[in-house]
Amino acid sequence: DYPKKNAEILSGQYGVNLLLVGISLMLALSNSESQVDKKDVLAFLVAVMLVQLFWMLWYIVKKKKHECPAPEKDIHAGTSWLRGGLTLLAILSLIMDAFHIGYFVGYEQCLSPVIGVFPAVHAVHTISQVYFIWVHVKDIIKTYENFERFGVIHAVFTNLLLWCNGVVTEADHVLQSYQKRQVDLGIGNMTLGNREPYCNCTTKACTIFLHSLYYLYPFNIEYHIFVSVILFVMWKNIGRTLEYQRKIKVVIRIAGIIIGPVMGLIAFSSSIGVLVMYIIQVGDSVEARESALNMFYCYGIIILFFMCTSGSIGLLIYRSENAPMDYSKIPSRKLDSELLFITATGSWLMSWCSIISVISTSTSPKYRWTSFFYSLLLIFEKYIQNLFIIESLHRKADNDEDEADGPITEIFSVSGGLTLSTNISLAPSFSGIINAAFESQERECASVKSDEENKKEEHIQNNRLSEESISLPQKSTKKLNKKRKIVKNIAIFLFMCNISLWILAAFGCRPQYDNGLEESTFGFSAWSTVVNIAMPLNLFYRMHSVASLFEVFLKV
């Protein structure tokens, strides 16, 4: 009844405004002179989470009541390994909640109750959300569409708000520890505010809780952003007419995949080494800091050089193959590509700022030009990696043909004989509709379909037949050929490298502050604003490309 476009904007605008309220509160909080307190922000977040909990409960109960027809499922949304990864992150978030509660118990007398209520609600929220994602995230919602749109978008933006909250806390912590280092080295002349509560801890474990927390924050941050991404796909799927789908059997073929994992493991272990060395050295003395920075940049140049090279090789292999592309409309894939592009921007901005500050600076520390080449390679690496991932995701999977016949003829009653010569030229624009099949759990309800739908499917089937005979004449062999082996090796190598770079940035290896070049060019407040905005994007970029590269690895 209500037009789809409007319903989307109606709910989308609600979500954006919800987020903006939260952001304004956090902005006010970051100014020490404002009346807005930590407990106000947490109370807001608790309220928002409770609303989401009620909506999820309503949704689950409603689904339980109406068993058949089972909802259509989008098989591309929330793949099983993505949900598995999320569950892992959720468990670490739960541990973080436990630490938060422990910390609150210790300081109970002088902390606002909200500080204790928040982690408790967050834990309940995390558990129910993970359940919801496992069971319902693939649903294509077709009933109460407008109401559900608000529910899902509320969930999306609740997670974004929790992400922002995590990011702000994390950024604050990084800044504090940087300032502490500066004071310890006798460079800066800032006064460190005391952030401890005004009473004694009753449980002795408070400091342990507090320090452990900051090792868990990165996981919590990634958890929320990933959840909001896959819920966003669910939101885009509401009211969608799903006309094409095939369950892709994931067969992991690992024969000949050796070089990639081995080189990846080398990169990973050396990253851990660099991280430990960096953290130890950077707060030691001015000279030690300088050599730590130099070591970090040299290491970065080597790993980025290999990443650029392997990405380029992958792209060259694709150029030599000229395989058909698959431009069918898959919301999750479209979002993946857009996110890679958008989040890379954050890192690019930081890199360009570094380059400009290196060029324009009048001082000349040891790491000046290594930092320059590091930034330059960082730009190229993201450029090439994005191209590689997006092209990989858009290529027709080789096993498309292998399984094309099986499930489809089972479901569709092909009224053979009717072949239309006029359809042939239209086939390319149909490539989305062509790969047509439904998931297995739906079959029991297939008889409910109206005549009209059946007609549509017949037509699709006809198109499918004509298209296959045109553009895909040759069948591929089941064995991995040499080129695909190389691409698989590249994917797994890049996968490991991205994990390494994520770990480095997430656990305190942030030369953006320590090297001092950018700070002198842009001023401390402008530069810390840039880093605080760009760094979370950069971290998300790394995690997101890890997920995408894993998909590439499975798909090739």
Place this chain on the structure above:
Amino acid sequence: DYPKKNAEILSGQYGVNLLLVGISLMLALSNSESQVDKKDVLAFLVAVMLVQLFWMLWYIVKKKKHECPAPEKDIHAGTSWLRGGLTLLAILSLIMDAFHIGYFVGYEQCLSPVIGVFPAVHAVHTISQVYFIWVHVKDIIKTYENFERFGVIHAVFTNLLLWCNGVVTEADHVLQSYQKRQVDLGIGNMTLGNREPYCNCTTKACTIFLHSLYYLYPFNIEYHIFVSVILFVMWKNIGRTLEYQRKIKVVIRIAGIIIGPVMGLIAFSSSIGVLVMYIIQVGDSVEARESALNMFYCYGIIILFFMCTSGSIGLLIYRSENAPMDYSKIPSRKLDSELLFITATGSWLMSWCSIISVISTSTSPKYRWTSFFYSLLLIFEKYIQNLFIIESLHRKADNDEDEADGPITEIFSVSGGLTLSTNISLAPSFSGIINAAFESQERECASVKSDEENKKEEHIQNNRLSEESISLPQKSTKKLNKKRKIVKNIAIFLFMCNISLWILAAFGCRPQYDNGLEESTFGFSAWSTVVNIAMPLNLFYRMHSVASLFEVFLKV
């Protein structure tokens, strides 16, 4: 040969990086201690403009050589009234360039030559760009696609860079004049830096030039952002297969359109009054400033209330009509909707910040609660207006049916008789392809079309016939009915209101600084960052909705 998706990312990433280089330079410039100078930024901009000039020259020369086949044209891109508006803005930009050159001549001895070269190159750039837009912006590029993608995206981001440059200069000027007012009123204790060149002006007109410049900047800023938007549509159109189009005859029917324009004019003239009063009073004394702010907010509440009401009435009319929607894929329309949504975010952020600061403040100036309701209404107004505009743009125009027969049968050789019953159920997903026709200047080359294309068109035509008989059984009358008259009145009223609000914000009516509430809650540096980012978005939002509302007015 090279996959389209990759080519888009390849060039898109180039463009983003170009923009980021410029932004980093401007960021460095804004820090007074950095080595980056105004002339570095200008030199960079000159280089970027020159590259665009060469590309445009190459493009124009190439087109001149190959006359036929004439390129396909996207009739939705750069409508004639949009190009007309751009030309007007371009003329004002040229005047600005003349003033810049005059200023440079006056201070020639002590200014870097780049300061003089920049406006000269900018003037040449403006003239050639306007020519390019008039002649070529509708082209669907099909030759040298990859190279042209780089060319067009370079042009898009050159204009975005020039927009950023304008925005930075403007923001700097606003901040300076605010600080000057503070010092004059004896409130702030900042020291004002001297920005005058270190020599005497030789022409006596320097101060006149300098002061007039700031009245022309807002137009220059809007000019560049609009150009980049319509060039972006051109970029999206590269390599597109255009299968559906009809020239929409614009018949402006103004019978019964009285209330809207009259109320709009009242709003407009009172805005000018408020602007003048505000600027005079705000720098006068602390009491005068307070009453100026109160006047502004009261005026804002009234105009926003009427805007909300009329938007809601428009939406209610749409709900009562239940006319079919048109979801065909038109890049320019998609971009329009997205831009309305995204740019509204800036204003929403400022409004939420204001609301939070009103609630949390401990002081209670006269305008505390009027400011609160003003911000609240601002949020609702954008919310409703976006819904109204986007729904209007997505509704099937009434004259769709009137002209459906004319041009199409002329071009398409309908091989009648072949009606496919299986197609009927597919028709809705075709709604984009169905309204099929080409622009008149193309007809001479129609015979060049390959057989395959003709076949495609036949098929489309068949679909068209079947669709029309299903979803559009009733023809509408040519006369404006009552409901459409009301919607037209609303569109023209909102059009005038948005112009008024643009003028207010563009020419110095910015209570965001003067009211002091937000500054005390968020701190001066955080708040000025927010305003400097959000205000340009807000200004663009107003101008963009002016353009969109004009389109709504024509279309309804």
